[in-house]
Amino acid sequence: METQREYLARLGLAKPGTRGRFSLAAKAELERARLSGMTFSDSTKAVPKKAAKTPKTTNTEEGEFDSLIPDESPVEYPKIPEKPKLRNIGRVIGYTAEGNKVASDICLSCAHHVNVCSCSGGIEVSPIVATIDPESEPYCKPLANSILV
C-alpha cells in the first residue's frame, strides 16, 4: 500500500521522500481519493470515527463512506425580510432652478426605492431639485434651500 506522499508524488502533486505539509491541491486530491475508496498506509485521518457515532451507518465499507458524502438536501438560506411598502407613489417629481422636470424613484439618503424609504423627515431628493412637485412634496424631506428662501 502506498503512503499519501507516494501517491501524490506519482501524480506530481508532492515531492517524493520529503517532509512537510501538502499543498491545497494535494490535500484536495487526497480527499478525493479517500472518498473514492482509496486507503493509504500512513493515513492519519481516522475515517470511521463519525460512523461509530451515527447509529444509522452500517459497518460495511460502503456505509462508512456514505457518512463522508455531504448531505444533498438543499441548503435553506434565511429569507431577508422585504422592506415594507410605506407608500405607492412610484417616484418623486421636482424641478430644477431652470424649470426642468426631475423624476427620481430612489431616495438619495438611504438609496431605497421611494415606496419603501423610511428616512425620518421623508425622502431626500437630488440637490439639483429646487422645487418639489406639490404631489410629491408631502413625502419628501423639505429642501434645505427652501427654508432660506
Ligand SMILES: [Zn+2]
Ligand atoms: Zn430614504
